[in-house]
Amino acid sequence: MKISVIGTGYVGLVAGACFADTGNDVICIDHDANKIARLQRGEIPFFEPGLGELVAHNVAEGRLSFTTDLASGVAGARVAFIAVGTPMSDDGEADLRAVKDVARAIAQAMTGPMIIVNKSTVPVGTNRLLRGLIRETARYPLDIVSNPEFLKEGAAIEDFMKPDRVVIGTDSPEAAEVMRDIYAPFVRTGKPILEMDPESAEVSKYAANSLLATKITFMNEVARICEVVGADVSKVRQGIGSDARIGHQFLFPGVGYGGSCFPKDIRAFTLLGRRKNAPLQILEVVERVNSEQKRLLAQKVVRRFGEKLQGRVFAIWGLAFKPKTDDMREAPSLVVIDELLARGARVRAFDPEARKTAAAILGDRIEITERPYEALAGASALLALTEWNEFRRPDFDRIKSLLEEPVIFDGRNMYDAARVMKLGFEYYGIGVRDSAYE
Numbered sequence: 001m002k003i004s005v006i007g008t009g010y011v012g013l014v015a016g017a018c019f020a021d022t023g024n025d026v027i028c029i030d031h032d033a034n035k036i037a038r039l040q041r042g043e044i045p046f047f048e049p050g051l052g053e054l055v056a057h058n059v060a061e062g063r064l065s066f067t068t069d070l071a072s073g074v075a076g077a078r079v080a081f082i083a084v085g086t087p088m089s090d091d092g093e094a095d096l097r098a099v100k101d102v103a104r105a106i107a108q109a110m111t112g113p114m115i116i117v118n119k120s121t122v123p124v125g126t127n128r129l130l131r132g133l134i135r136e137t138a139r140y141p142l143d144i145v146s147n148p149e150f151l152k153e154g155a156a157i158e159d160f161m162k163p164d165r166v167v168i169g170t171d172s173p174e175a176a177e178v179m180r181d182i183y184a185p186f187v188r189t190g191k192p193i194l195e196m197d198p199e200s201a202e203v204s205k206y207a208a209n210s211l212l213a214t215k216i217t218f219m220n221e222v223a224r225i226c227e228v229v230g231a232d233v234s235k236v237r238q239g240i241g242s243d244a245r246i247g248h249q250f251l252f253p254g255v256g257y258g259g260s261c262f263p264k265d266i267r268a269f270t271l272l273g274r275r276k277n278a279p280l281q282i283l284e285v286v287e288r289v290n291s292e293q294k295r296l297l298a299q300k301v302v303r304r305f306g307e308k309l310q311g312r313v314f315a316i317w318g319l320a321f322k323p324k325t326d327d328m329r330e331a332p333s334l335v336v337i338d339e340l341l342a343r344g345a346r347v348r349a350f351d352p353e354a355r356k357t358a359a360a361i362l363g364d365r366i367e368i369t370e371r372p373y374e375a376l377a378g379a380s381a382l383l384a385l386t387e388w389n390e391f392r393r394p395d396f397d398r399i400k401s402l403l404e405e406p407v408i409f410d411g412r413n414m415y416d417a418a419r420v421m422k423l424g425f426e427y428y429g430i431g432v433r434d435s436a437y438e
């Protein structure tokens, strides 16, 4: 089947490569000429484990190609997936301009009956809105399906190839059948394809991200109480996560959630609630608590070193919003860096994959090193912000010899507080018995 995918970001490129890998003839379209040129040269424009190999293989097999020309890319396709960005607009709502533009352009370019499948995360009601938008223009029968994407950056291919579920929101039985056909290879282990009306599909996406963000935020608050009563949130996490009704995932406290999805989706869902007079009160608080959490580590630094940080350098390990990605959208590191710079400190940082992203965002506001230990020389403390594997078992003697003072702020509780303190460090974690408690 010929499939077009519009938008070659984390979602579109992964979806396109995975659809090609199951034998479809896939063309990926993007209006960013530079991105398409890089893809045509065999370069992957962002870091996602395994994606380079998957794309190269399917390009070599002649099943995957790239273009900036939407009209030729859509011609002859049975299905077009929309996977363009829906960033947060100034008022906090999802910016639907790209989704609408692309839907209109597909309706104009179609050369036969088609199904437009929206994978971008969009406010409830967008499916119907798009239907209204293209009704006049479409020259052939055109169905619109809502097919929210649940993949995680850093494990995107695994998630796409083996989804926990596929959600298909449509009122059209014919479109649902085509979708079942496309997704059949990905659900062979019996994971469900859930068919529902478009509104329920759209709410499912926002509700899933909202619940996950709430779980993280709840644990961040539990960590705060642990700190003041002398409990250890890592023990508490196990104590509650072992309950099958709760589960172990998303219970790790840290420096707040970031990324391209949670912050904007929680904001958009909250606004939708307000607009529809069905306020999502829990989420309103989640957002506020998370913003505070992003400042927590810098506050710990201030508590230790004082408000005036002029003349000090702080070393940061981890800039990406989570490991295995180079994405820094809404990353907690950006808030921590702002807080340190605002107090006159200098920042020297290392990240295994996000160095280029960081340089593009931060320019020369911070120094970015090529190796982790280079960031440490003469620094007043190490701040660990992203739990990359390579930071998990570092050479503590080397850290100690390089730092001006042996102080670690561990924003991800990667290190055992008691052990690190025994090694002669001052250690500050999240919700654990650390040097602040001693």
Ligand SMILES: NC(=O)c1ccc[n+]([C@@H]2O[C@H](COP(=O)([O-])OP(=O)(O)OC[C@H]3O[C@@H](n4cnc5c(N)ncnc54)[C@H](O)[C@@H]3O)[C@@H](O)[C@H]2O)c1
Pocket (backbone or CB within 6 Å): 006, 007, 008, 009, 010, 011, 012, 029, 030, 031, 032, 035, 083, 084, 085, 086, 098, 099, 101, 102, 119, 120, 121, 122, 149, 150, 151, 152, 153, 260, 261
């Ligand atoms: N990143 C994730 O982990 C993730 C997971 C699930 C859902 N989503 C949702 O999927 C959507 C895409 O997210 P992403 O992270 O892949 O975004 P992205 O920013 O990485 O990629 C979006 C791509 O769309 C292209 N684009 C924008 N407007 C276009 C237009 N008019 N015509 C052609 N191309 C256009 C951009 O050039 C870019 O390459 C968003 O709605 C997001 O919320 C993202």
